[in-house]
Amino acid sequence: MKNQTYHINAPVTRTIAQVSDLHNKDGQPVLASLRQHSPDIIVISGDLVMGRKTREEKIIMEEEKNILPFLYGCVQIAPTYLSLGNHEGSLCDEDMDILASTGVTVLDNRWIERDGLLIGGLTSAIATNFGQFRKKNNTENPINEKNLKPYQSSRSHSMRLFPDSTWLDTFEHQPGYKILLSHHPEYWCIQEPMLINRHIDLVLSGHAHGGQIRFCGHGLFAPGQGCLPKYTSGIHEGPYGRMIISRGLANTAKMIPRLFNPRELIYIELG
Numbered sequence: 001m002k003n004q005t006y007h008i009n010a011p012v013t014r015t016i017a018q019v020s021d022l023h024n025k026d027g028q029p030v031l032a033s034l035r036q037h038s039p040d041i042i043v044i045s046g047d048l049v050m051g052r053k054t055r056e057e058k059i060i061m062e063e064e065k066n067i068l069p070f071l072y073g074c075v076q077i078a079p080t081y082l083s084l085g086n087h088e089g090s091l092c093d094e095d096m097d098i099l100a101s102t103g104v105t106v107l108d109n110r111w112i113e114r115d116g117l118l119i120g121g122l123t124s125a126i127a128t129n130f131g132q133f134r135k136k137n138n139t140e141n142p143i144n145e146k147n148l149k150p151y152q153s154s155r156s157h158s159m160r161l162f163p164d165s166t167w168l169d170t171f172e173h174q175p176g177y178k179i180l181l182s183h184h185p186e187y188w189c190i191q192e193p194m195l196i197n198r199h200i201d202l203v204l205s206g207h208a209h210g211g212q213i214r215f216c217g218h219g220l221f222a223p224g225q226g227c228l229p230k231y232t233s234g235i236h237e238g239p240y241g242r243m244i245i246s247r248g249l250a251n252t253a254k255m256i257p258r259l260f261n262p263r264e265l266i267y268i269e270l271g
């Protein structure tokens with residue numbers, strides 16, 4: 001695992017640790033780094049869980065044993081904020097209650113303000129859509145094929161799903177330095193809501209896993225972007241703010257190995 005640090009000019013002074021795409025991996029090495037760096041804030045930009053593969057009548061929080069020890073470890077280090085990625089679509093209401101009981105603040109299409117810093121969480125369109133699907137079908141847990149339907153849809157279908165971004169109209173006009181956790185980097189300027197056009201100082205994304213295989217500074221593939229994706233890593237400047245993309249802390253792609261692409265824990269020094 002590689003630690004990557006970015007220094008960003010900002011009217012507030014904070015050290016922020018960005019955890020992304022842990023996917024129920026052992027979080028202890030991440031916690032060791034966090035304890036060493038002692039950030040002011042920890043943000044988790046989605047895909048904390050693996051989620052969707054369960055076939056037993058267990059909730060995800062019972063099945064995925066690495067999640068809760070990791071979150072309890074995080075909140076002992078710093079206030080921790082979680083935004084929901086596509087894999088969090090598997091979480092039922094009971095899972096969400098257990099997540100919140102750890103002391104982590106879940107930002108499900110909302111924001112909080114702390115001492116001049118606003119932190120928002122834009123939930124993945126897939127998670128939002130799947131949650132609505134489950135409510136419509138009156139089922140809490142994705143334990144059968146029917147309930148997994150939105151996850152088994154094609155990439156083109158996923159591209160037609162939209163996140164609930166209406167609240168960003170208010171968020172972007174709030175006073176203070178604005179950070180938005182947005183799991184999908186394609187929301188920056190490939191797919192609605194085109195965050196590049198909003199007055200958001202810093203967007204923090206993940207999801208692309210660095211493009212799985214990296215050559216000459218470029219990734220090979222990313223979900224939502226396809227082959228030779230543009231947004232898989234690093235810092236990207238827009239007219240009103242910038243986006244940092246984490247390469248993530250796990251590998252979930254079955255068919256494509258992760259090569260020349262170390263797992264990444266990001267530290268952002270604001271000030």
Ligand SMILES: [Fe+2]
Pocket residue numbers: 047085086087183206207208
């Ligand atoms: Fe993802």
